[in-house]
Amino acid sequence: MTIIINGYFYLLISLLNLDNTIIHWAMLANSSKYAIKALHYIASNASEERKLLVKDIAKATHLPKPFLSKILQQLSAGGMISSSKGRNGGFFLSPKQLDESVLNIIVEIEGKDRMKLCAIGFKECDASNPCPIHHLIAAEKDKLRDCYQRIRLADLISI
Numbered sequence: 677m678t679i680i681i682n683g684y685f686y687l688l689i690s691l692l693n694l695d696n697t698i699i700h701w702a703m704l705a706n707s708s709k710y711a712i713k714a715l716h717y718i719a720s721n722a723s724e725e726r727k728l729l730v731k732d733i734a735k736a737t738h739l740p741k742p743f744l745s746k747i748l749q750q751l752s753a754g755g756m757i758s759s760s761k762g763r764n765g766g767f768f769l770s771p772k773q774l775d776e777s778v779l780n781i782i783v784e785i786e787g788k789d790r791m792k793l794c795a796i797g798f799k800e801c802d803a804s805n806p807c808p809i810h811h812l813i814a815a816e817k818d819k820l821r822d823c824y825q826r827i828r829l830a831d832l833i834s835i
Contacts, residue, residue: 708782711747713737716832719769727766754784769829779824791821
C-alpha cells in the first residue's frame with residue numbers, strides 16, 4: 677500500500693510492514709508497532725462521544741487483546757490517550773492528544789528514545805566515540821527520528 681501524507685507516512689508504513697529488514701534497523705519494539713496501529717484505528721474511528729473498547733480495537737486491528745490492553749493502559753496513564761470506565765466507556769483521543777507526535781508515543785511505550793541509542797547496542801556510541809557502523813547510519817537514523825517527530829496522530833486519520 678502506497679500512502680503519502682506530507683511525504684512522511686509512507687516511510688512509517690514501510691517500516692511497520694518490512695519485518696525482516698528495515699524494522700530491525702528502525703529499532704521499534706512490537707509494543708510500539710502495536711500502539712501505532714491501535715492509535716491509527718482509534719484516531720480514525722473514536723471520539724469523546726463514540727469511545728472504543730479494547731476488544732473492538734483488538735478485533736479490528738488483529739492485535740492480541742491482553743497485550744493491547746496493557747499498551748492502551750500505559751498510554752492512558754501517560755496522558756497520550758483518553759479513557760473512561762463504565763457503561764459507554766472506552767478509549768478516544770482528544771484534540772490535544774491528536775497533536776502528539778508518533779515519536780512521543782514510541783518513547784512513552786518503550787521508556788526511551790531508541791533512535792538515540794546505538795543501532796548495534798554499544799553503550800558508548802556517538803560521533804566522538806563511534807561504533808563500527810555509526811558513521812554509516814547516523815544521518816539516516818537522525819532523519820528517521822525527525823520523521824517520527826513530525827508525524828502527528830491526527831495525520832493517521834486520513835489513512
